[in-house]
Amino acid sequence: MCGIAGYIGGGSAGEIVHQGLKNLEYRGYDSAGIALTAESLAVQKTEGEVDELPVPSQTDVGCGIGHTRWSTHGEPTETNAHPHTDCTGEVAVVHNGIIENYDELKAELRERHLFESETDTEVIPHLIEDHLADGVSLLTAVQRTTEQLDGSYAIAVTATGHEGVVVARQDSPLLVGHADNATFIGSDATAFIEHTNRVTYLQSGDIARLTADEIEIYNDGERVERDTETLDWDADAAGKSGYNHYMLKEIHEQPRALRQAISGRIDELATGVQLDVELADEFLRSITEIKIIACGTSYHAGLYAKELLETYTDVRVSVDIASEYRRTDGQNPDETLALAITQSGETADTLSALREATRAGVRTLALTNTLGSTVTREADDTVFIRAGPEIGVAATKTFVSQVATATLFTVYLGQLRGVLSTAETSALLEAARDLPGAVQQILDQEPKIKQTATEYADSGAFFYIGRHAGYPVALESALKLKEISYDHAEGFPAGELKHGPLALVTPDTPVIALLTEATNPDKTINNVKEVNSRGAPVIGVSSDPAHVSEVETTFDVPGCGPLEPVVANVALQLFAYHVADEKDRPIDKPRNLAKSVTVE
Numbered sequence: 001m002c003g004i005a006g007y008i009g010g011g012s013a014g015e016i017v018h019q020g021l022k023n024l025e026y027r028g029y030d031s032a033g034i035a036l037t038a039e040s041l042a043v044q045k046t047e048g049e050v051d052e053l054p055v056p057s058q059t060d061v062g063c064g065i066g067h068t069r070w071s072t073h074g075e076p077t078e079t080n081a082h083p084h085t086d087c088t089g090e091v092a093v094v095h096n097g098i099i100e101n102y103d104e105l106k107a108e109l110r111e112r113h114l115f116e117s118e119t120d121t122e123v124i125p126h127l128i129e130d131h132l133a134d135g136v137s138l139l140t141a142v143q144r145t146t147e148q149l150d151g152s153y154a155i156a157v158t159a160t161g162h163e164g165v166v167v168a169r170q171d172s173p174l175l176v177g178h179a180d181n182a183t184f185i186g187s188d189a190t191a192f193i194e195h196t197n198r199v200t201y202l203q204s205g206d207i208a209r210l211t212a213d214e215i216e217i218y219n220d221g222e223r224v225e226r227d228t229e230t231l232d233w234d235a236d237a238a239g240k241s242g243y244n245h246y247m248l249k250e251i252h253e254q255p256r257a258l259r260q261a262i263s264g265r266i267d268e269l270a271t272g273v274q275l276d277v278e279l280a281d282e283f284l285r286s287i288t289e290i291k292i293i294a295c296g297t298s299y300h301a302g303l304y305a306k307e308l309l310e311t312y313t314d315v316r317v318s319v320d321i322a323s324e325y326r327r328t329d330g331q332n333p334d335e336t337l338a339l340a341i342t343q344s345g346e347t348a349d350t351l352s353a354l355r356e357a358t359r360a361g362v363r364t365l366a367l368t369n370t371l372g373s374t375v376t377r378e379a380d381d382t383v384f385i386r387a388g389p390e391i392g393v394a395a396t397k398t399f400v401s402q403v404a405t406a407t408l409f410t411v412y413l414g415q416l417r418g419v420l421s422t423a424e425t426s427a428l429l430e431a432a433r434d435l436p437g438a439v440q441q442i443l444d445q446e447p448k449i450k451q452t453a454t455e456y457a458d459s460g461a462f463f464y465i466g467r468h469a470g471y472p473v474a475l476e477s478a479l480k481l482k483e484i485s486y487d488h489a490e491g492f493p494a495g496e497l498k499h500g501p502l503a504l505v506t507p508d509t510p511v512i513a514l515l516t517e518a519t520n521p522d523k524t525i526n527n528v529k530e531v532n533s534r535g536a537p538v539i540g541v542s543s544d545p546a547h548v549s550e551v552e553t554t555f556d557v558p559g560c561g562p563l564e565p566v567v568a569n570v571a572l573q574l575f576a577y578h579v580a581d582e583k584d585r586p587i588d589k590p591r592n593l594a595k596s597v598t599v600e
Helices: 013-023 102-109 123-132 138-146 246-252 254-262 281-286 296-312 348-359 374-378 397-416 422-443 446-456 470-485 494-499 521-532 561-582
Strands: 003-008 031-037 041-047 063-069 091-099 151-159 165-170 175-179 182-186 198-201 206-210 215-219 222-224 289-294 316-321 336-342 363-368 381-384 462-466 489-493 511-514 538-542 553-556
Touching (some): 003 165, 013 063, 063 091, 254 422, 296 397, 296 422, 348 374, 462 470, 462 494, 470 561, 494 521, 511 521, 553 561
Parallel strands (some): 363 381, 511 538, 538 553
Antiparallel strands (some): 003 063, 151 165, 165 206, 175 182, 175 198, 215 222
16 A cells, blocks of 8 residues: 655666655555665655655665555654664665564564654564674575564665665565666556566565665575566556546546457457466366455456356356455355456455465456466466556546456356357457447547536535446446545445435435446336435436436447446546546545555
C-alpha cells in the first residue's frame, strides 16, 4: 500500500528518488521521506504530500532511498514517516508491510536503544545496528535481521560506510530496475519507468545487495539468479497524456486495452480461442466446481465471470471475497479449480486464499495484469489480461479487461468440455470482438454523461440496480462512485429493492438501472416503476429504447450481446468520474485508499 523508490548511480540521487516517489503517489499515502547516503546520512521527512517534501539539494550524492507511507502503526506524522534510522544515525530503512512480532522485538531492544516513533518499522534499523556492531557487512546484518522478523515486508536499507543498498522481500512486492551504470528500486516499475524498462522481480525470501552496476541476490543463504525482463510499456504509457487525471485517461484507454486483451486469442472465423492455458485438458474436463477468489473490483469481475461460466460451461461456480475464503471439507480437490483474480498480482488477501487452496490440493489459475507478480509464480497457471499500466486507484480498464479475458476463458473451457454450441461460441466471440468499438461509442457520449453527472452531483445518495450480469456491474459502478466522490452509493440485485432498500429511496436519491441485454430488463422495469412512484429520478442504461420509456435520463449502450452490461459499466465509470470532478475531489488519490493492497 506504501511506495518504495531507490537509486544507486552517478549523482542526483535526491532528485531521482523524489521523482520516483511522485510517480508512486497513486498507490496511496499520507507521509513521505528520503534518505541520502554519502560520507554521512541525510534524512528528510514530511507529513503530507510529496510536493511538501523538499527536493534534496545535494547533486553529488549517488545513493538514496525514499518512501511514501500509508499509516498502519501510528498516525501520519513526520516522526512516524519513513525512512527510520538507528541510534547512531548511520542506518536508514524504508519498509512496506507489517512486522507482526514488533512488540516483542521492541520490548527487547528498548533496553539499549531509543525509539522515537510508534511504527513497527523502527525495530529494523535497531536490529541492523546491533548486527553491524559485530563487524559484519550490511548484507549479513540484513540477513540476520530478517531471520528475526515475522510478517510481510519489502525493505531497502542504506548505511554510511557501506556501498549501495541492501533490499529484502517477504510477500510484499519489490523489484529492481537496470540501466547503464545505475540501479533503481521500486514497489513497482512506475517508480523508475522513465529511466528503464528492464526489471528483475525479487521473490519472497530474496535478499539482494545492489550497487550501480551489480546485483547479488541470495535466498536461504544461497546465491541465486533471477531473470531480467523487459516491460512492454514506457514512461508515456504511465503518464497522463494531457488528461486531468489518470482515471480519465485510463477510462479512455479501454478500447485499446480491450484490443490487447483479445488480440491473437480469437481465430479469424470466431470459432475458437487460443489462451495458452497449461492446465491439463483432462483435468479441466473433469472439474465440477470453480472457486473464484478476489477482492474489490476484481471480485465484481469474478461475479460477472460466474454468470458466464455457469451459463456456458456446465460447471458450478462460487465467488468468495478472498479475505473470507475458507475451503469446505465437501470440496473435492481433484475436481475443483481455484481461479484467483487480481490486477496487481500482489493482493495480500487473494494470495493468502490462493495458498490455502494450494495447501488443500486444489489446482489454481491466476487472472492478472502484472507480469512477474507473486501470483504468477504461486499459481499453477496464469492468464494475463494485457491491460497495460493502470495508475488510478479506482480500477477501470482492468475491470473490463478482466471480464473480456474471462469471456475468452469461458469459451475455451466450454469448448474443451464439449458443452458450448457453435451458435453460443459465435455469439460470445463476436461480442468480445465488438467490445472495443462499443466502448468507444460510450466514450463519444461523454458530454451528455458529464451533463447528467453535473445535474445529480449534489444528490443525497445513489442506488444502482441490475439483474444477472447487471448485478456485478451495479456493485462495481457503486464502488467507483463512492471511491472517488465520497458519496453514499450502493448496488443491489434489482429484485432486492423491495426487501428493505426501498425504504431509503427518495426524490433525492437517483436510481441507476441496468436495462441491457443479459440483465433481464423486462423484470427490472417493474423495479423502475417502484422507485418512480416514490419520486426518485431514474437513469436508465440500455440498448433498447423500449426499456427506457419509464426513465428521466438514458445512457445509450451499443448492442453487444452478453457483454452489454460491461459496456454499460464504462458509461457509469464516466458518470462517477464527473460527479467527483464536479465536487473537486482528489480523484487519483482518494482518501484512505491505496492501489495495491499488500497487507491483510
